[in-house]
Amino acid sequence: MTTYGPSLTYHHGNLRKALLDRAAAVIAEQGIECLSLRALARDLGVSHAAPSRHFTDKADLLRALATEGSDKFIAYVFAAAEAAGDNPLERYAAMGKAYIRFSLEYPAYYRTIAHPEVVAHADDELKASEKRRSLIINDAARAAQAAGWLPDESIDDIVMFSIATVRGVSAMLGDPLHSRQSEIRDYEALIDRMVRLIIDPAAPQKSLNPATRNDEKQPGGKNNEGDRM
Amino acid sequence: MTTYGPSLTYHHGNLRKALLDRAAAVIAEQGIECLSLRALARDLGVSHAAPSRHFTDKADLLRALATEGSDKFIAYVFAAAEAAGDNPLERYAAMGKAYIRFSLEYPAYYRTIAHPEVVAHADDELKASEKRRSLIINDAARAAQAAGWLPDESIDDIVMFSIATVRGVSAMLGDPLHSRQSEIRDYEALIDRMVRLIIDPAAPQKSLNPATRNDEKQPGGKNNEGDRM
DNA sequence: ACCCCAATGTTGTCAATGACAACTTAAGGT
DNA sequence: ACCTTAAGTTGTCATTGACAACATTGGGGT
Numbered sequence: 001m002t003t004y005g006p007s008l009t010y011h012h013g014n015l016r017k018a019l020l021d022r023a024a025a026v027i028a029e030q031g032i033e034c035l036s037l038r039a040l041a042r043d044l045g046v047s048h049a050a051p052s053r054h055f056t057d058k059a060d061l062l063r064a065l066a067t068e069g070s071d072k073f074i075a076y077v078f079a080a081a082e083a084a085g086d087n088p089l090e091r092y093a094a095m096g097k098a099y100i101r102f103s104l105e106y107p108a109y110y111r112t113i114a115h116p117e118v119v120a121h122a123d124d125e126l127k128a129s130e131k132r133r134s135l136i137i138n139d140a141a142r143a144a145q146a147a148g149w150l151p152d153e154s155i156d157d158i159v160m161f162s163i164a165t166v167r168g169v170s171a172m173l174g175d176p177l178h179s180r181q182s183e184i185r186d187y188e189a190l191i192d193r194m195v196r197l198i199i200d201p202a203a204p205q206k207s208l209n210p211a212t213r214n215d216e217k218q219p220g221g222k223n224n225e226g227d228r229m
Numbered sequence: 230m231t232t233y234g235p236s237l238t239y240h241h242g243n244l245r246k247a248l249l250d251r252a253a254a255v256i257a258e259q260g261i262e263c264l265s266l267r268a269l270a271r272d273l274g275v276s277h278a279a280p281s282r283h284f285t286d287k288a289d290l291l292r293a294l295a296t297e298g299s300d301k302f303i304a305y306v307f308a309a310a311e312a313a314g315d316n317p318l319e320r321y322a323a324m325g326k327a328y329i330r331f332s333l334e335y336p337a338y339y340r341t342i343a344h345p346e347v348v349a350h351a352d353d354e355l356k357a358s359e360k361r362r363s364l365i366i367n368d369a370a371r372a373a374q375a376a377g378w379l380p381d382e383s384i385d386d387i388v389m390f391s392i393a394t395v396r397g398v399s400a401m402l403g404d405p406l407h408s409r410q411s412e413i414r415d416y417e418a419l420i421d422r423m424v425r426l427i428i429d430p431a432a433p434q435k436s437l438n439p440a441t442r443n444d445e446k447q448p449g450g451k452n453n454e455g456d457r458m
Numbered sequence: 459a460c461c462c463c464a465a466t467g468t469t470g471t472c473a474a475t476g477a478c479a480a481c482t483t484a485a486g487g488t
Numbered sequence: 489a490c491c492t493t494a495a496g497t498t499g500t501c502a503t504t505g506a507c508a509a510c511a512t513t514g515g516g517g518t
Binding site for chain 1: 503504505506507508
């Protein structure tokens with residue numbers, strides 16, 4: 001955060017963007033509930049009512065942030081899928097990992113997107129972005145199922161289960177307390193394991209961190225259906 | 230909510246309990262962020278500072294509610310496990326279902342327990358209850374693994390995966406928007422399916438709701454390891 | 459080049475809230 | 489019956505979101 005002292009110019013230049021940036025920083029540091037429009041204005045060296053020129057109220061600012069975040073989320077997750085190649089299951093796994101990674105890389109965006117209050121007051125633009133988000137996941141889940149994954153489940157169940165899990169993992173890893181007390185070494189590996197548990201719990205671990213897995217038993221059988229991806 | 234009009238007695242009788250009850254009602258209806266000590270006092274017909282005799286501040290009230298809720302949660306989940314019999318996997322599944330059911334039956338308790346801010350300001354009593362909660366789940370997960378479930382995963386991973394999923398499902402079902410737009414008929418059946426996906430995704434559905442599952446294919450093979458519970 | 463107006467910020471105010479202080483009431487043990 | 493003290497009350501202050509009325513300035517049309 002760069003503070004410019006008493007502003008030399010009457011007009012800020014790009015207060016709207018500055019507000020969104022600072023809001024994201026505050027949300028990432030102290031959570032969405034601690035956001036205060038007046039504090040934001042103070043941080044940026046403008047008067048307490050200046051933000052109202054750009055956002056009618058707090059919900060409006062959060063809506064804008066959520067829209068930005070939702071679009072960024074879509075791009076992030078889609079890019080991960082593309083990078084994963086053509087196998088629908090690998091694509092779906094990559095999206096699951098990207099979901100969790102996004103929540104850690106952009107906690108402010110993620111918390112805003114996921115906040116029930118924000119979602120409840122979504123305008124048409126945000127609703128549209130949410131819909132796109134939902135569609136991209138649904139489509140990928142459908143493709144994964146078509147490739148042989150969980151053939152007996154309804155697509156709604158599959159999607160709900162997948163989202164619930166990545167959402168839960170994101171919430172747990174994003175909670176400063178939980179992650180502080182459980183001393184996680186390697187987030188990437190943890191995310192991989194969580195997504196593997198969603199997609200193919202019967203498969204044996206591929207690259208194993210000796211500290212985080214159990215003793216090697218099981219000579220070869222047991223996971224007869226392994227290697228689905 | 231029963232309002233007694235201008236109180237006839239100077240003393241309320243049991244304001245502490247009344248505050249907790251009313252707080253739970255408000256949280257269930259409007260969410261934890263909408264809770265206001267002054268509104269609570271108004272609802273109960275006492276002065277705006279009366280609550281401070283029982284709770285030093287808002288966090289203190291939420292802490293009390295969370296402690297109550299955490300203890301109730303433990304009893305609820307433990308009872309479900311006991312009712313499920315001796316099979317560790319069935320017990321674990323019953324606990325998972327109970328987790329989600331608790332969040333729907335006691336949304337105020339659940340939201341309070343799960344609120345990061347509340348957890349962050351936990352006192353020793355609440356921390357102790359949280360620890361018991363954590364232990365009961367860990368033990369059950371260990372037993373389930375000892376009974377053959379996911380033998381290759383670390384217990385921490387198993388617990389994180391399980392909790393993340395039930396937590397995510399609870400969040401999704403507890404969000405008025407999500408459940409309003411997705412028209413869920415039978416919560417019990419949905420919860421069963423979600424927990425089955427955690428514990429034994431390869432197993433075929435047992436009692437099937439034709440509307441929520443796919444066409445029956447798969448004559449018999451494929452789920453060779455089924456019926457673990 | 460000039461002027462004017464609309465976008466952008468500012469000061470001022472109000473109601474709601476959490477938190478605290480100082481005062482008041484009544485309930486129950488001795 | 490008394491009187492200590494738990495339980496409520498009124499009063500006040502700082503913070504905040506929201507709004508209204510006023511001030512400044514930069515850029516576009518003439």
